[in-house]
Amino acid sequence: QMTVPISYSNPVNSIDLACTLSRSYDLGDSDLHHTPVIKMGWLDKTPPQGSLIFQKRWVMLDAQYLRYFQNEKEVYSKRIIDILSVTEVLNVGEQKFEVVTRNRTFLFRAENNSKSVREEWVSVLKETIQQRRSSMEMSLMNFSFTSGQHDSGVSLISKQGYLEMNGLRSKVYVVICADRVFLYGNAEEHSQGVGITYIEMNVGTVKSTDKRSFNLTTFYRTFSFLAESAQQRDQWVEALQDCVSRSLSSDVVAQKIWAVEANQRCADCGAPHPDWASVNLCVVLCKCCAGVHRGLGQSVSKVRSLRMDEKVWTDNLIQVFLLGNNMVNLFWAANMPPSEALHPSSDSEKRQRFVSAKYCQGKYRRYHALFGQQEALNKALCSTVQTDDVLETLSLVFCGADVNCYTGDPELPSPVSMAQHYGQILQVEFLTHNHNTGRSLINQPSAPFIYIFSGCIYRSGTMHLFLATPHLGHVLYAHSFELYHDSGRVYLFGEDSSDKVKGWIKAIAKALVPSAAEDLVCWPFERVGRFRYTEGQSHHSPLLGWFSLGGSRLLLLLHGADRVENIDLRKIKELSMEQEAGAVVLVDGGRSLRVEGDRRPDFQGWLSGLQQGSGRGDGPLDKQQLTDTDVPVIVDRCMSFITQHGLKSEGIYRRCGVNSKITALLFFLRHDPRKVRLSEGERQVDDVANVLKRFLREVGEGVFNGHQASLPWLHTTSDEMSERVSQYQALLHSLPRVNRATLGAVINHLYCVQCFADENQMNMHNLAIVFGPTLFQMDGTDNSAGQVVEDLIQNYQDIFNVTPLPAPLSQISQEVSAEELVCKVLRRRNIPPQQGDYWSCFLVDNNQEIERPLHYQEQVLTIYFSLGKDCHLVVKKNCYMEAILTNIEGFRVPKKVQQAPGPSPEVDSAVGSGHHQYRACSGMAAGSEAKTFGGWPGVKKGSKEATSLLEKHQGQTNILQKVQGLDC
Incomplete structure (x- = not known):
């Protein structure tokens, strides 16, 4: 950034705001003006002190302002005159004319003493002033001479006050109005409509630079300001950033929604012209209330801007909001006493209490006649979505109806699909935005209720529970299990006998799942339950499926399937969490499965189980994320990178990399290797090679499944190679599947590396020296580890039963192109x-x-x-x-x-x-x-x-x- 000198003489005089970039630089001048230029050209002007010496100035006139500049390349004017502050335009002599304001008269002279040019300027000025005043009178507006009044009579000034400006002896009066920033010599100038210049904020950025200072940067220059305190600086920066946002936004959506008069006031505090909204609660909000709503989280209120989030505002969503704040508040605020009402001037603490009571607790809502009757609410919802009564649907949903309830029709299993079938697009829009927020939004307990019982009887699919007497206190059991109810309650059962607990779990689980899903409970599972899910990219019309989780296995029976699927979580391609939506996405074998938690208290346990089962970097090899060939993803990624970019790298695996980069890369790979992509431009071969060695040396139990299991490999002392090969083969088959696959992949890779020994200088012996202590996790003092690795590389075909493939031959004719x-x-x-x-x-x-x-x-x-x-x-x-x-x-x-x-x-x-x-x-x-x-x-x-x-x-x-x- 450049600091540009500013010339000055007196606060009321013009200030030269020189630019670091001239207007001739093509940045799209059309963006710098809200209104087109009516006339522009060179005029002579007398200086403020009244000297008879004229100064040449470039003058521009538009429908709002008359401005003059140092030259035609400048962007920021020396003076700006509000057209409505001009009281008179007078001819003076033969070539001069005066522009008279309440506090000052500006004398101009036509260039080259041309009378016709003077007459043209005077005519255009008078016509522009008259048109401006006529338009204001037609609108019945009482426009003051400040730049802060909108045509509607509502002030658009968001902040004003004095600031020190770099290069000036005195302070300037800064006014943030709509999407512009005006500079005045003082507050009196602001009230009289005569200022220095204005800055279009659609080309500006704001940044704090020091304890009290901040910069406003545009394409053309940087304005440096100094506030009186750090708090004042923060307030100015926030106001300027809001101004930038307004300048980049569009009023198209806002104007459509404001077409309903009730939407011109905030639904919570009544502030005018609210430009935010909660798309699931169907209320239009001011900025202050929107901030409180945003603090409730996406699961409660989905806040969007009317100006900046244009993509969200489909025609259907806009139609939903044409219900109006007054109609929606007939539900949300039906029982609100006037003493508890919110006002535009209410403080943030009162806003938080009010918004939480209104939407989270439903304190003021109009209770539906079916409130508390879950089945009746669901049936009523299924019936209402067939009509166009969106307000009734809103009342049902936020009184407890389940947006995802089963309709009873297998062809139209959900209210969304039923609304789609009957062509109720507005119902579909509302239900879609409340897909994850409806049922448990109101009266949602802050924590699940836990009940402890002294005994229970299970008979004919029903559990009869006996509450413990109060004096028993807390009783701890060695074995326990939990049942989660649709209501959100958690039931904890315990016993000292593990066999009894397993018996209870087996009996309850078999009664819980349908007959087609019995395979889900016939194995040592950890969790079993039903969830809504969607496949592919569409998240509409979720189906119901049964899931069973245990260790790294996930068994599932999807809707309409006749057999149980078995997914190895260690081998899935992707596992991602949607925290705000309360869902998890699994990508396996080219299929994407999105499982929805519906904010159930047990879903967090499912998420934790899925993450643990999908593999973790700090566990042994069989607990790692795996490829389809049972090789840890970390090992496969590193070896693949070296195969592509490092086979000819001299001293590969012997050279040291950068320790900080090695540690950082290993950390990311251990955290989630599926998300790490190794590219040649970002990673060095030696760093990746050292990551592979460090992982193999530090992985739990090692490649040989522990120290005790590795000893037989080191004690193969036969002098005959054929006997040692037989011993290696027997030991290889005794390894667990993942360990065996990993060892085979590593030796295969080392075999490839030694084939390029002429370039990389790493023959079998050199590789064995490096990887012997690495694979056996030893200190390197025992040479037997290196000998074993060298034997494995040298006899790779026989030990790993690899059959050489004949070179495939292909006939080609003489005419082949x-x-x-x-x-x-x-x-x-x-x-x-x-x-x-x-x-x-x-x-x-x-x-x-x-x-x-x-x-x-x-x-x-x-x-x-x-x-x-x-x-x-x-x-x-x-x-x-x-x-x-x-x-x-x-x-x-x-x-x-x-x-x-x-x-x-x-x-x-x-x-x-x-x-x-x-x-x-x-x-x-x-x-x-x-x-x-x-x-x-x-x-x-x-x-x-x-x-x-x-x-x-x-x-x-x-x-x-x-x-x-x-x-x-």
Whole structure:
């Protein structure tokens, strides 16, 4: 930010507000003016002291103000004159004219002593003043000469007062009015309508800079102000930020809702022109009351702005609000005594008490005739949503009707679906916004009630409970279980005998679930219950399903299903919580399942159980988040990153990374590895390698399932390698499934790394020195750990029963083009087309280290036979294509060219201009690359038997596979 010098002489004189950016800089001048400019041009003007020396000024006139500037490039005027403060415009002599206000006369002279220019200015000024006054008279407005009166007569001034301004000896009088900030020399100038300038806040930002100072920054300059105290500074900053928000907002929605007269006053305190609303409670609110509503939380009141949240305000929602605050308050405030009413001047504490009593406790509401009769309320709701009586629906919902109740019709299971069926779009809108707020909003207990009973009898699906006598006091039992009722009550049952508790749980659970869901209770579950859920992106019309949770397994029977599904929570793709909505989202196998908690007291326990079951970074391997191959996600992510970006990194796994970055990355991976994405630009190879080593060294029980289980691996002392291999195989099969898969993945990865020992200098022995102590979680003094790891790498095929795959061969004809070859390779690699990727066949010359993409019509076989031993062909993504396309003038969408015979229709997007690209995915996943490489053990770089190589070229990871002598 630049500090610009300000010239001054007297507080009542003009002030030169020089800009750091001239008006000629194209920022859209139309945004700087609410009203169009009527006339502008150069005029001579006498200085304030009355000197006969005229000064040249650039003058602009619009419907509201006459302003003059230092020059035509300035944005902020030296003076601003409110048109309504002008009392008279007079001709003086032959070329001059006067603009007379109540406290000052401004003398102007036409440029070049032109009488016609003077006459034109005088005529336009008089006409503008007359039009302005006529419009005010027609509106029956009593407009004062301040800049703070709106056409409606309601003051739009949000704050005014004196502030020190950087570069001035005296203070300026600052007025925040609507979406502008006006600067005056003093308060008297403000009352007379003659000021210095105004600042459009739609191009401004506000920021506190010191204990008492703050900056108002625009495109053109920075205004630095100093308040009298820190508290005053905070008040000014808040008011200015509100002004910025107003300037960026739209009145379209507000004007539609204010069309109902009752909506022009706040539903709670009666303040005028409220521009906020609670979309689920259907009340329009002022800013102060909206802040209190927001403090209640989204589960009680969903507060939205009429000006800034335009996307929320659909036509249907606006129609709902046309009910008006008066009609809605016939329910919310039907029994409110005048002594407890809220007023615009009420303090924040009184507002909080009132709003909480009105909406949380329902203290003033009109009780429905069916209040307290849950079944009758639900039936009445199902009947009402078939009509257009939204007010009756509101009364039913906030008197206890369940928005998500079952209607009794399997075709229309919920009130929302029933309203949709009968075409009641306003009912659908209201129910949708109250999907998670209706039933338990009012009279919701602050904590669940807990009842302790001395005994109970279960008979014919009913539990008969016997209350404990008061003198028994608190009794603690070794084993207990809880029952959660729809009413929100929690029943706690306890016994000293675990067998008795299990018997009770089994009997109650079997009676609780339907017959089709008996599998949910025939295993050692921790929780079982029913929840509403939705699948996919739509959250409307939730269905009812049964769920059973235990450890890392979630069993569920969805609506209409005939069998129970079993989900391994450790292998799901995503688990996210919607705290405000009280829901959890599970993504598994391409399916998204959103389970709704309906604010039930037991749902928090379900959330905790799901999070624990989905894997945690501080547990053993079998408690980690896992891939589909039972490998911890942390291990898989790290190895995949190194496979893509670090196989040729010299000294990989031996070099140290940055300790702070390693610690931070490991923390994030342990917290939720599914959400961590490792990219080459953000992470260094050595940091990721050290994260992998540290995790394997610190993970609970280690890869070998504890110290005792690892000892047999270290005591394989046979001199014969074949005997040691047999012992390793037996020990491998004795490991738990996740440990066995993890060990196999790590050794597979190390096997790949040593294949590039010529570049990375990490042969089997060097890797064993590093990973021996790491995998066995030892201090490195015992060489036997390194020997075991070296044996595992060297005999990877035999120990892990990996069968070398023959190199797949493919016949190609002499007429095959580059286009057909690319299509064939993508199909064989199972790489589906994806928008935004471009694939080409490249001719690579290793000797000269150059490459060129082949034209899509070039015949590949002819080119291949002409190559030398240092050349080969490779199919990979064309990283140059984006730059090519941006330089082709007028090129926006890749053009399709006629496809040569043969290629699959699934890859038909071809781009000409000398190259042929294919829209496809970004290539095989990193994990699949490692597996593919590991599928051909025994590969030695540079050997004639090599059937596949994993090579990094020009920042791209390519799998080169020999097909009849053609590297693809």
